[in-house]
Each structure stands twice: as C-alpha cells, then as structure tokens.
Amino acid sequence: MPILDLIEFFDPSGEIIVVKQPQAGSGEFRLGSQLVVQESQLAVFYRDGKALDQFGAGRHTLTTLNLPLVGRLIGLPFGGQSPFRCYVYFLATKTFTNLGWGTTTPVLFRDAEFRMVALRAHGAYSIRITQPALFLQTIVGTKGIETTHALEQFFRTVIVSRLNEAIGKSLRSVLDLAAKYNEVGLEVRRTVRADFEQYGVELVDLLVEAISLPDDVQQMVNRATGVAVQDAEKYRAIAISDAVRDAAKNSGSGGGGSGLGDGLGLALGLGLGREMARAVGAPMASASAATSERISAGDLRTRLGELKALRDEGLISDADFEEQKRRWLGQL
Incomplete structure (x- = not known):
C-alpha cells in the first residue's frame, strides 16, 4: 500500500458530517506527510479504535510534536521516517440545518375524549458537533454510523421516542393540541437536547412542524375547535x-x-x-x-x-x- 503523503477531504456538497480516510481499513502515514483540513472541519487521527490527535483548519506537516498521542502509542522515533498505520476522520464542525425527522408509522396516544388515537408527526432540526472524540466514540465507533443519512436515521428514532413522551406529558386530549403545540415543541427540544449531548452533539434547534390526526378524528376536532x-x-x-x-x-x-x-x-x-x-x-x-x-x-x-x-x-x-x-x- 502506498504511503499517504497528502491527506485531505473536500466536500463540495456541504452535506457530509463525517468521513473516514482511507475509506476502507487504515493507511500508511509517515512524519512529514501533509494534512490539509478545510474551514469548518476537524481531523482526528484514529488507531485501534481510539481517538488520538486532533487538528483544526489549515495545512499541517505531521511531526512528533503535533502527533504526541500517536507517537506514544506506536513509539515514533523523533525525526524518524518509518511509516505508521492510522486512519483519519474528517468531521464537519458547522451547523447542519434542515435535517428531517418524522414518524415512519403512526404512534398511539391515549386520548381522554377519543380513547386511542394514531398520530403522525414530522419536523426539522439543526445540529452541530461540539465534542468530536465523544461523537466518534459513541456514534461512529459504537453505532457504526459513518454517513449523514445513517446519522439522520438514528437521531430520528431518538426524536420520535421523545415526542411520544412529550405528547403524553403535555396533552389530555388532541382537542387541546392547538393550545399546547408550543408546549409540546419545547418539551421535545428540552429532552432531545440532553440526549444529543450524550453523543457530543449540540441540538441547535428543533421544530415540530405538524402533528396530524386520522381523518375521522380530525373532522371532529375541526368542528369542535372551529x-x-x-x-x-x-x-x-x-x-x-x-x-x-x-x-x-x-x-x-x-x-x-x-x-x-x-x-x-x-x-x-x-x-x-x-x-x-x-x-x-x-x-x-x-x-x-x-x-x-x-x-x-x-x-x-x-x-x-x-x-x-x-x-x-x-x-x-x-x-x-x-x-x-x-x-x-x-x-x-
């Protein structure tokens, strides 16, 4: 395998949250190799499943001075040119907006007026990675998630589970939904924000755009609220x-x-x-x-x-x- 003298990743789409280089396995690096980190990116060296040295935006020449953790782990000699094996994760540190969430199947709500009501809901949210090492450990390492799509699917599950709790806590009946909409949204944001922090991710914003009812229940609610x-x-x-x-x-x-x-x-x-x-x-x-x-x-x-x-x-x-x-x- 050739030695990687230049390591970089450029995302023309602006939609990729995390990417691994090389994509399969690990690569051979050496002191003196060039690492290029774009604006709104962070590079983290990994070896044996452990997050090691981090690099911010700019061009970096790899040395034992800026790779202290790698150096200690594999015993890099000062000024040595021997190749060493690692891989690098490039993480986007910008705020990702308009990520979608929604119920894939209806969720059941025990309603005081209509008994069991099947609800659907959807919305959008924005996130930012604030603790790269924790994110890589809990999301990439433990969950095996390495694509934006997979990450969005994972967080959708977290949000929907909290939505169920928020609706049950805030509503007695769907007749109260119009008056309690903001309260439901605030409760979802509060609980989801704490969940995301466990993964090194900040929930910047979350919107509950719609909570929809079955047609027969919606007709009765429209008549009543109207x-x-x-x-x-x-x-x-x-x-x-x-x-x-x-x-x-x-x-x-x-x-x-x-x-x-x-x-x-x-x-x-x-x-x-x-x-x-x-x-x-x-x-x-x-x-x-x-x-x-x-x-x-x-x-x-x-x-x-x-x-x-x-x-x-x-x-x-x-x-x-x-x-x-x-x-x-x-x-x-």
Whole structure:
C-alpha cells in the first residue's frame, strides 16, 4: 500500500458530517506527510479504535510534536521516517440545518375524549458537533454510523421516542393540541437536547412542524375547535344550525318537526362527550317543540333575531334563514 503523503477531504456538497480516510481499513502515514483540513472541519487521527490527535483548519506537516498521542502509542522515533498505520476522520464542525425527522408509522396516544388515537408527526432540526472524540466514540465507533443519512436515521428514532413522551406529558386530549403545540415543541427540544449531548452533539434547534390526526378524528376536532367547544353558546349555535338545516331539507316531505329531531341526533352524534349533550339538549328540545305549536308576534321577533345572528355569523345560509322564517310565519 502506498504511503499517504497528502491527506485531505473536500466536500463540495456541504452535506457530509463525517468521513473516514482511507475509506476502507487504515493507511500508511509517515512524519512529514501533509494534512490539509478545510474551514469548518476537524481531523482526528484514529488507531485501534481510539481517538488520538486532533487538528483544526489549515495545512499541517505531521511531526512528533503535533502527533504526541500517536507517537506514544506506536513509539515514533523523533525525526524518524518509518511509516505508521492510522486512519483519519474528517468531521464537519458547522451547523447542519434542515435535517428531517418524522414518524415512519403512526404512534398511539391515549386520548381522554377519543380513547386511542394514531398520530403522525414530522419536523426539522439543526445540529452541530461540539465534542468530536465523544461523537466518534459513541456514534461512529459504537453505532457504526459513518454517513449523514445513517446519522439522520438514528437521531430520528431518538426524536420520535421523545415526542411520544412529550405528547403524553403535555396533552389530555388532541382537542387541546392547538393550545399546547408550543408546549409540546419545547418539551421535545428540552429532552432531545440532553440526549444529543450524550453523543457530543449540540441540538441547535428543533421544530415540530405538524402533528396530524386520522381523518375521522380530525373532522371532529375541526368542528369542535372551529366553534370554540368550551363555549356553551357555541354548542347551542351548532345544534340550532343543524336543526334548521335539516328541517328545511325535510319540509317538503311532510315530516313536520322530524327534521329538527334529526338535527338534534346529528348534533349529539359527534362523540364529544356528555358535556356537549347537556349544552345543546335543552335549547334543541325547545326548538323541536316550537315546530308544532302556535307562536306569538313577540316570540317571532325574538326567534328571528336569534336566527339572524346565526346567519350573520355564517352558521346558516340565507336560504336556511328564509325557509325557517317562512315556517315560523305559518305558525302565527
């Protein structure tokens, strides 16, 4: 094997975190060989699985003075020219941004409202190697990871495991997700940062870009959060809106008040808990009864005012408004 008189690595892509030279096995070096380390790089000599001497950016002529650990390990004579076997790891010390992470399969979350919910999530993170020897020992030496892709896969597993813990700690239900999003992200960053430090890596930033729900759960959450589910008046608005819409659809079939009854069933079929049933039950019962009784002019004005408010908020259409007004006028 020829002696390596020049050792360097240039990464035109700017995406390689760590690379070994020579790529297979070890190489023969000698005192006087030139080592070229690029900006934002660090070179670490290795022998027998041990990290030895380190070199920062610049051109270095190898001597017993700048290879003290190698020299002691293999007994290099001062000024000697005998070749010695080692290999060199070039590590990028810059910050690597926009590394991706995500759940490859859904993770299960025990939800207080929906029982078990399968969640998916993804995001991005940025890292920087701060302790090269520790990184090489724990990641390269122990894990056998020598490529950026393999490193990204390894850290993805770490992040996803911490995401599960953060969601369980921060959320009672996915209904709270919008309000707790930042809290989930902060908890993931806190725990993942400590994990990465064990490998000589600094977590510069981590973003939880999205946490997605199954379609059926997402539809219920959208409906609930879109009308502020904590507000009982909004529950009432949902119920009345649904009842009016269903009544209009059934008005031509002789169904009488059955449309409003069906609307009540739809409102209570969202699976959002007994609280919603209590909130909408009373007003819907009175609304259903109203379809079969005579009403006074004063009651009509009150009801039309409430109906107009629903239309103004966009909860019912103009056609729904006109249809229900016509029905109430027929009950005078």
